Amino acid sequence: MQALYSAPETLIRTPSHYCPGCGHGIAHRLLAEIIDEWGIRGKTIGLAPVGCSVLAYNYLDIDMCEAAHGRPPAIATGIKRVHPDNVVFTYQGDGDLAAIGMAEIVHAASRAENITVIFINNAIYGMTNGQLAPTTLLNQRTTTTPEGRNPLTHGYPIRICELLATLEGASFLARTSLSSPKDVLQTKEALKKGFKTQIEKKGFSLIEVLAPCPVYWRMSPVESLKFIEEKMTQTFPLGVFKDWEKTVSAPGGQATKV
Amino acid sequence: MKSSNNKKHLLTGNEAAAEAAILAGCRHYYGYPITPQNELINHMAIRMPQVGGTFLQAESEIAAVYMAYGGAAAGARVMTSSSGPGISLMQEGISYLAGSELPCVIVNVQRGGPGLGDISPSQADYFQAVKGGGHGDYHNIVLAPASVQEIADLVYDAFDLADRYRNPVMLLGDAQLGQMMEPVEFRKTPRTHQAVKRWALTGAEGRARNIVKSFYPVKGELEAFNIRLQRKYRAIEQEEVRYEEVNTQGAEIILVAYGTCARICKEAIRRASGTGLQIGLLRPITLWPFPKEPLRRLAKKARAFCVVEMSAGQMVEDVRLAVLDRCPVHFYGRMGGGVPSSREILKKVLNILAPEGTLELEIPEIPTELGKGLYFSTIP
Ligand SMILES: Cc1ncc(C[n+]2csc(CCOP(=O)(O)OP(=O)(O)O)c2C)c(N)n1
Ligand code: SF4
Ligand SMILES: [Mg+2]
Numbered sequence: 001m002q003a004l005y006s007a008p009e010t011l012i013r014t015p016s017h018y019c020p021g022c023g024h025g026i027a028h029r030l031l032a033e034i035i036d037e038w039g040i041r042g043k044t045i046g047l048a049p050v051g052c053s054v055l056a057y058n059y060l061d062i063d064m065c066e067a068a069h070g071r072p073p074a075i076a077t078g079i080k081r082v083h084p085d086n087v088v089f090t091y092q093g094d095g096d097l098a099a100i101g102m103a104e105i106v107h108a109a110s111r112a113e114n115i116t117v118i119f120i121n122n123a124i125y126g127m128t129n130g131q132l133a134p135t136t137l138l139n140q141r142t143t144t145t146p147e148g149r150n151p152l153t154h155g156y157p158i159r160i161c162e163l164l165a166t167l168e169g170a171s172f173l174a175r176t177s178l179s180s181p182k183d184v185l186q187t188k189e190a191l192k193k194g195f196k197t198q199i200e201k202k203g204f205s206l207i208e209v210l211a212p213c214p215v216y217w218r219m220s221p222v223e224s225l226k227f228i229e230e231k232m233t234q235t236f237p238l239g240v241f242k243d244w245e246k247t248v249s250a251p252g253g254q255a256t257k258v
Numbered sequence: 259m260k261s262s263n264n265k266k267h268l269l270t271g272n273e274a275a276a277e278a279a280i281l282a283g284c285r286h287y288y289g290y291p292i293t294p295q296n297e298l299i300n301h302m303a304i305r306m307p308q309v310g311g312t313f314l315q316a317e318s319e320i321a322a323v324y325m326a327y328g329g330a331a332a333g334a335r336v337m338t339s340s341s342g343p344g345i346s347l348m349q350e351g352i353s354y355l356a357g358s359e360l361p362c363v364i365v366n367v368q369r370g371g372p373g374l375g376d377i378s379p380s381q382a383d384y385f386q387a388v389k390g391g392g393h394g395d396y397h398n399i400v401l402a403p404a405s406v407q408e409i410a411d412l413v414y415d416a417f418d419l420a421d422r423y424r425n426p427v428m429l430l431g432d433a434q435l436g437q438m439m440e441p442v443e444f445r446k447t448p449r450t451h452q453a454v455k456r457w458a459l460t461g462a463e464g465r466a467r468n469i470v471k472s473f474y475p476v477k478g479e480l481e482a483f484n485i486r487l488q489r490k491y492r493a494i495e496q497e498e499v500r501y502e503e504v505n506t507q508g509a510e511i512i513l514v515a516y517g518t519c520a521r522i523c524k525e526a527i528r529r530a531s532g533t534g535l536q537i538g539l540l541r542p543i544t545l546w547p548f549p550k551e552p553l554r555r556l557a558k559k560a561r562a563f564c565v566v567e568m569s570a571g572q573m574v575e576d577v578r579l580a581v582l583d584r585c586p587v588h589f590y591g592r593m594g595g596g597v598p599s600s601r602e603i604l605k606k607v608l609n610i611l612a613p614e615g616t617l618e619l620e621i622p623e624i625p626t627e628l629g630k631g632l633y634f635s636t637i638p
Contacts, residue, residue, distance in 0.1 A: 041463075043461035044465060045459045050473075054473060062461075063459040063468050064459075064469070064470075064471075065469075066358070066469070066473055068350060071324040071351070074320070074324035074325045074327075075324045076328060077321075078324065078326060078328020078329035078330070078332065078336070079331060079332040081328075081330040082329050082333065082334040083459075083460060086461045103321065104321055107317040107321065156505070243427070
């Protein structure tokens with residue numbers, strides 16, 4: 001009998017510390033699949049900062065570097081400048097990338113730093129028990145916005161792809177989601193494109209992945225997927241915002257569908 | 259400039275630090291402009307491309323220290339530099355470097371503080387440098403040069419020490435040392451030993467993967483790691499203490515000072531020679547590990563110590579801890595950019611020997627060939 005579907009080699013078989021229905025596990029698996037399919041395990045270096053995925057190195061059998069909160073793009077820069085022919089990626093949450101690490105991500109993009117950023121947008125601080133994130137939706141309840149996010153006091157959600165699309169240094173920017181099997185496959189394609197961008201030395205690539213955090217959204221895993229499709233994509237439209245191969249550049253939120 | 263000849267060059271301390279780093283095999287420098295270390299970053303911007311290295315002006319000192327962290331994790335010799343406010347911003351990263359056991363050389367060209375302070379020489383970052391500065395139980399190895407030549411020499415050693423112990427090494431200078439020009443000779447073949455870094459991130463081709471981290475969430479693991487770190491620190495304390503003694507044989511008063519202040523103390527000693535005053539100097543070259551044993555030895559014979567610093571009194575605490583009650587420890591300091599003069603130091607010494615003011619001394623002027631408007635004698 002032939003196995004049609006099996007776990008990727010690069011994915012370490014160990015009990016997961018993620019909550020049921022969490023998006024991180026799916027994203028890890030996609031990464032591991034690509035690393036296997038492209039045979040790049042021996043030259044890939046990953047960075048996981050604090051956040052629920054700080055233990056990503058428990059699951060991915062590659063050289064990995066832990067990072068301080070928000071600093072993966074700077075650390076990845078240091079690594080990539082030493083090993084320009086390796087594949088270097090960061091795996092960052094929304095608090096990490098869009099709050100404390102905003103300067104680092106903007107400047108890595110503006111330098112056209114030849115790295116790939118996987119940006120897990122779950123609109124919440126998962127690791128620290130569900131506080132407001134820069135990407136938290138308006139009216140969304142979090143532990144620090146118990147009445148819901150109010151733009152007058154908490155400001156508006158930040159759209160990272162749209163923001164970075166204004167920078168010449170960004171070569172590939174896409175937003176995908178993990179809310180359905182089709183979306184998961186599109187996420188994988190976008191991740192591949194990100195790695196391709198880097199391997200062909202085309203500069204900075206970032207894939208923003210809308211991911212569920214059922215625990216701090218206070219929803220069931222199934223409700224969480226519905227929330228992404230019906231609510232999150234309203235604020236964060238899916239699509240490609242920049243593509244060096246197609247010269248797609250759509251600042252201001254007008255994304256081209258993948 | 260051509261770096262491999264052994265002629266004397268006239269350079270600022272900052273330029274000498276940069277050039278010595280390149281000679282020591284550093285090919286990755288990350289920095290952010292701040293006075294009084296700008297000659298260093300500017301020199302790196304010119305020289306790194308010439309030697310095929312990386313120079314990157316980061317978006318902040320936070321980014322700079324983490325770029326250095328990345329380079330170190332990738333196995334390269336890396337350097338960053340800053341002063342005052344910038345070094346403060348780097349503290350989280352320095353703690354991470356120590357926690358991940360990454361070798362990195364950090365130059366702090368101290369300026370006056372707190373806050374924005376000013377850009378004149380200071381030694382008020384001593385606590386920050388030697389006690390940790392960031393969070394957690396860790397130590398930087400801290401080297402304190404006192405001349406441009408010594409800056410060059412200690413930069414080589416800084417890279418070796420960083421590699422050998424997988425630990426951040428801070429070169430603690432100040433605005434005076436960084437910006438003044440002196441002749442410097444670079445070692446023709448720098449005695450540097452680049453370690454084989456099997457732990458480095460290079461891609462796991464043909465080997466088990468490497469992980470660089472400082473996170474130990476499993477109960478007990480972090481304590482075990484800390485115990486191992488402390489063992490390393492004890493070994494460094496055993497092996498790496500460096501200091502210089504001047505005139506300590508038979509000295510009544512022993513000055514204790516590092517860097518710029520040590521040079522001024524040497525001038526004070528020269529000015530006192532022939533006056534009957536017996537003054538010696540202990541100059542720590544490593545501020546961490548601190549030369550406790552030599553101080554204890556001297557405490558048996560000397561009448562008193564006098565610690566001279568450009569601070570409100572920071573190193574003096576370590577001197578007191580070293581000698582305990584065996585010998586009185588006095589302090590003379592200037593703050594906020596103030597630099598003690600040799601005359602002030604001699605006055606303080608007289609005051610220690612005769613607090614009631616009965617001891618008067620004609621303090622000879624600085625010999626003109628030494629003076630020339632500098633605070634320093636040229637004794638190396
Ligand atoms: C300097 C610093 N500040 C705060 C923290 C605490 N902290 C850890 S993870 C985190 C937020 C994580 O949120 P996100 O990046 O969105 O990742 P998620 O857990 O949602 O995947 C915070 C604030 C820290 N580790 N370091
Ligand atoms: S808290 Fe949220 S992001 Fe973190 S593991 Fe649980 S579901 Fe995932
Ligand atoms: Mg998050």
